[in-house]
Amino acid sequence: MNKLYITTPLYYVNDKPHAGTAYSTVIADIFNRFHQFFSKETLFLTGVDEHGQKCQQAAEGKNMDVQDHCDEMAQVFIKTWENLSIKYDVFYRTTSSEHKQCVQKALQKIFDRGFIYESTYEGWYSVSEEIFYKEKDLVDGKSPQGKLVTKITEKNYFFKMSQFKNQLIQHLQDHPDFIYPSTRQNEVLSFVKNLEDLCISRPKSRLKWGIPLPFDSDYVVYVWVDALLNYIFGAGLWKESDSDFESWWKESVHFIGKDILITHAVYWPCLLMALDLPLPKKIVSHGWLLNQDLEKMSKSQGDILDPLELAQQIGHDSLRYFFSSVRFGHDAPISQKMIIQEHNQSLANNLGNLVQRVLTLIESSLAGTLPPPPSSLHPLQEKSMETCEKVSKYIHEFSIHMAVFEITELLNQTNKFLEETAPWNFISEKDKTAPILYTALDVLRVAVSLLQPIIPNASQEVLRRLGLPPQSFEQTKKVNQLKSGIVVKKESPIFPRVRL
RNA sequence: CGCGAGGUGGAGCAGUCUGGUAGCUCACCGGGCUCAUAACCCGGAGGUCGCAGGUUCAAAUCCUGCCCUCGCAACCA
Numbered sequence: 001m002n003k004l005y006i007t008t009p010l011y012y013v014n015d016k017p018h019a020g021t022a023y024s025t026v027i028a029d030i031f032n033r034f035h036q037f038f039s040k041e042t043l044f045l046t047g048v049d050e051h052g053q054k055c056q057q058a059a060e061g062k063n064m065d066v067q068d069h070c071d072e073m074a075q076v077f078i079k080t081w082e083n084l085s086i087k088y089d090v091f092y093r094t095t096s097s098e099h100k101q102c103v104q105k106a107l108q109k110i111f112d113r114g115f116i117y118e119s120t121y122e123g124w125y126s127v128s129e130e131i132f133y134k135e136k137d138l139v140d141g142k143s144p145q146g147k148l149v150t151k152i153t154e155k156n157y158f159f160k161m162s163q164f165k166n167q168l169i170q171h172l173q174d175h176p177d178f179i180y181p182s183t184r185q186n187e188v189l190s191f192v193k194n195l196e197d198l199c200i201s202r203p204k205s206r207l208k209w210g211i212p213l214p215f216d217s218d219y220v221v222y223v224w225v226d227a228l229l230n231y232i233f234g235a236g237l238w239k240e241s242d243s244d245f246e247s248w249w250k251e252s253v254h255f256i257g258k259d260i261l262i263t264h265a266v267y268w269p270c271l272l273m274a275l276d277l278p279l280p281k282k283i284v285s286h287g288w289l290l291n292q293d294l295e296k297m298s299k300s301q302g303d304i305l306d307p308l309e310l311a312q313q314i315g316h317d318s319l320r321y322f323f324s325s326v327r328f329g330h331d332a333p334i335s336q337k338m339i340i341q342e343h344n345q346s347l348a349n350n351l352g353n354l355v356q357r358v359l360t361l362i363e364s365s366l367a368g369t370l371p372p373p374p375s376s377l378h379p380l381q382e383k384s385m386e387t388c389e390k391v392s393k394y395i396h397e398f399s400i401h402m403a404v405f406e407i408t409e410l411l412n413q414t415n416k417f418l419e420e421t422a423p424w425n426f427i428s429e430k431d432k433t434a435p436i437l438y439t440a441l442d443v444l445r446v447a448v449s450l451l452q453p454i455i456p457n458a459s460q461e462v463l464r465r466l467g468l469p470p471q472s473f474e475q476t477k478k479v480n481q482l483k484s485g486i487v488v489k490k491e492s493p494i495f496p497r498v499r500l
Numbered sequence: 501c502g503c504g505a506g507g508u509g510g511a512g513c514a515g516u517c518u519g520g521u522a523g524c525u526c527a528c529c530g531g532g533c534u535c536a537u538a539a540c541c542c543g544g545a546g547g548u549c550g551c552a553g554g555u556u557c558a559a560a561u562c563c564u565g566c567c568c569u570c571g572c573a574a575c576c577a
Contacts, residue, residue, distance in 0.1 A: 009577065020577040051577075061564040182517085187504055192576090198574095201509095224575055255575030258504095287505090288577075290570095328515070331505075331571080338512075345525060347540055357536035364535075405514070405524075419533075427535080493537050 004042045005235055005248040006032045009256050010049035012226050013073035014058040017080045019289050019334060020257060022307030026323045027286060029086045030257040033453030034395045037473050040052040041396050043248050045079065045234040047092025048074050052223035053202075055103055056209040060259070066209050072094055083311045084320065084458050092234045094211075094226055104214040104225055106275060111215050115163065115274040121156040121424060124149040138349050147338045157219065159202040164270040165195045166309070171269065171279060179265055180284040180398055184258065186369045188265045200225050231276065252280040261285045284398060287331040310339065314498060317455035318343040321404075324454045328400045340455065340498045346457070350411050352495035354418075358440050359490040361423055365433040368487040370467070373442070373480035374435035380417050381439060381479045384410055384446040388477040391450050404454070410447050414440055441466065449476040458494050465491060 008028045011021050025046055032044040039122050050070040059069035074093055074311060080087065110116055123132040126149045133149060169192055172178060172185060179185045201219040202210060210220025231254065256264050260418030261283070269279045289305075310444065313336075322339045325346070326332035362368055387410045394403040418440055423433040445463070449471040452459045460470055467486045 011577075012575080024577050049575095054575080095547095098540095184504080190503060204506080222575080227575090258575060259572075262574065286577080295506080327514095333512070341512095341526065344537095348537060353537055353539050355536090355539075359536095361535050401514075408524085415540055420534075422533080422535085424533090424535045440553090447537090495537080497537055497539080 001041055003244075003247055003251045004035045004040045005031075006035075006042060006044045006229055007234070007252070007254050008046040008348070009254075009260060010047045010094065010230055011077060012049045012052070012054065014054040014076070015384055016076050017307055019305040019310070020309055022080065022084060023289055023317075023323055024255060024257055024286065025081060025086055026084055026320050027328070029088070029321065029455050030400065031085075031253075031255070031395070031398075033087065033456065037453050038392065038395075039474065043090070043235065044088045044448045045090040045092055045231070046086070046088045046208075047090070047230060047234070048077055048094070049073070049199040049223065049230075050093060050095045051206050051210045051226050053209070056207065057154045061332055067095065080308050083308055083316060085316045087456075090234050092230045094230060099230065099233060100211050100392050102238055103211050103221065103229050105238065106229055106271075107221060107225075108214040110159070110271070110274045113274060113276075115160045116157050116200070116215075117154065117160065119158050123152060123154075125152040150398065154203060156199050156203070157213065157216070159198045159200045159225075159270070159274070161169055161198045161267070161270045162195045163359040165192060167273060168195075168266065169267055170365055178279075179261070180282060180283060184261060184285055188261065190268060191262055195266070198222075198270075204211070211364060211446060221328060224263055224267060225271065228263065228271060231268075231280070232272075239278075249278060250281065253282045254280055255284050255286070258285045258287055285329070287327075287329055289326075289334040290331050305334065305336070310336065312344055314339055315395065317458045317494075318347060318495070321347060321455055324400050325404050326401060328398055337500060344497050347455070347495040348407060348493070348497045350415070351451075352493050354411060354415055355465070356490060356493060357418065358444060359465065359488060360435065361427070361433070362437050362441070362488060365423065365427045365437065365488055366430060369480050370441070370484050370486055370487050370488060371430075371434035371438050372484045373438055373482070377479060378435075378439045380413060380443050383413060384443045385477060385479065388446065388450065388473070394472070401449075407447050407450050410443065414443050414447070417443075438480075438482065444478060445471075445482060462496055465489075 006028055008025050011017065019024075028044070028046070032042050035042050048070070050073075056066055059066040059316075064072075070093075074091075078091060092393065107116070114433075121132075122237050125132050132152075166445075169189065172189055172192070176182060176185070179188060200222045201213055201216075202222060204218055204220060207220055210223065211226055213219045213221055232245070232249065233250040235252070237247040237249075239245075254264055255335070264283050264285075272279055308321070317419075319339060322334070322342045325342060387406050390406045391403045394400065394406070418436075419454070421436045423436045443464055445468065448459045448462045448466075452470065463471060465468070465488060467488060468482050480483060
């Protein structure tokens with residue numbers, strides 16, 4: 001119960017990370033950090049999906065060896081996550097020899113259990129695009145891009161996915177929390193009702209870059225099957241040393257974008273059932289980041305945002321903060337301007353400015369020395385304790401934006417509190433300013449501690465200025481936790497305003 | 501009837517599950533403060549919460565129908 005296994009999708013390495021992949025990863029990282037904050041033991045996995053046709057094509061396009069291309073791209077992902085303060089435990093690569101061995105072992109097992117059969121695959125193949133189309137996808141007898149297609153009948157291996165239909169429907173009905181948000185459950189159910197078998201092989205004559213089937217080396221495995229299996233191997237299944245796989249897997253949560261819900265909520269459970277393994281505990285699908293016109297961002301429109309650039313321009317924490325402030329689970333518009341506005345309003349004007357004014361007042365009134373706590377509890381401190389409870393509740397409900405809203409509200413109240421008490425009017429009367437300044441700083445301590453999972457770097461810098469180490473939730477939800485007697489000092493602003 | 505999401509003051513959004521005086525940020529107008537990053541605080545103008553019915557003492561919130569916008573339809577987070 002005290003463990004939690006969090007995963008992001010394995011990102012496809014045909015291109016570098018974009019705002020969407022960054023969003024998935026940052027959100028998963030924030031949840032991971034929140035649960036660590038709540039004293040859970042967590043395992044956080046991310047990684048890259050390196051096989052398949054598009055990857056092979058991307059390498060060929062650059063005139064590179066495919067493995068070299070993958071190695072290069074993997075580094076780009078690692079560097080991007082570093083720049084977004086992503087703290088993962090496992091960076092999984094599907095070209096590792098361990099992964100290949102495990103995938104083959106899994107396929108053999110499914111094969112031995114009788115869930116894989118040989119049949120013929122019929123489809124319309126576009127030689128120039130190297131893509132199969134179904135009859136219904138064709139436009140005037142050609143591919144949607146207008147390329148010539150020919151009907152091909154090909155021997156392939158199929159996974160008896162349809163056999164798990166009733167079992168999966170039963171699971172979905174018995175576990176209404178399996179998919180978040182629950183509204184997307186219907187989407188999955190309606191898909192499952194027409195469940196067909198899945199073609200899981202690709203002949204090597206067409207696709208070389210993949211893991212060979214253990215029972216027929218003329219074929220490689222379909223990339224989704226290859227990639228999905230990472231989730232169990234990454235948690236230690238079939239490792240030589242007796243791993244904690246079972247205890248992690250029991251508490252597994254997959255974070256994904258809504259577009260890959262079917263693969264995760266249908267294909268993946270069926271594969272697990274075929275392997276006689278338990279299903280993941282939860283699948284959390286988030287919405288998309290859209291451009292200002294609320295359309296999907298696309299390269300052709302040139303409105304792709306580079307997360308690395310954004311992080312460097314505005315700051316890691318500010319980008320993370322923006323991601324956490326949009327309604328979780330739903331689509332949301334994003335632009336550089338919106339991120340900067342959010343940074344200026346919430347982080348610079350509200351939080352950052354509050355830190356400066358309180359510390360300045362303590363310096364000028366109390367020579368920087370933190371006073372003892374006031375004899376009675378101020379209502380604002382009571383409110384800060386309520387905020388702790390609300391944040392915990394919202395995070396457990398995946399309403400991260402509501403958690404952010406509550407913390408912002410607490411900071412607003414603290415600004416208001418200073419305005420009402422106006423300690424600058426009697427700055428030399430220490431006995432009057434001390435309780436006010438202690439209260440304000442103690443509430444600030446709570447707010448900043450609650451923000452640690454979202455803005456890890458800045459919040460720890462603020463805590464350092466308050467003379468405190470990183471804080472746990474247990475510490476955060478107590479009042480009067482400042483170290484009386486130590487000397488604090490104002491330093492340069494943590495979140496300078498960014499001009500638009 | 502393919503599946504799904506959304507329509508809330510000028511802009512962008514939250515609130516909808518668990519019905520109870522419509523909230524946040526930006527922009528605009530007036531005032532205060534000068535501790536603070538020209539930041540902060542107070543007040544004001546601006547919304548019949550897409551439309552029409554229904555349930556209820558009470559509906560942005562629940563039910564029904566309709567209109568409009570947008571995604572997805574199997575390797576694109």
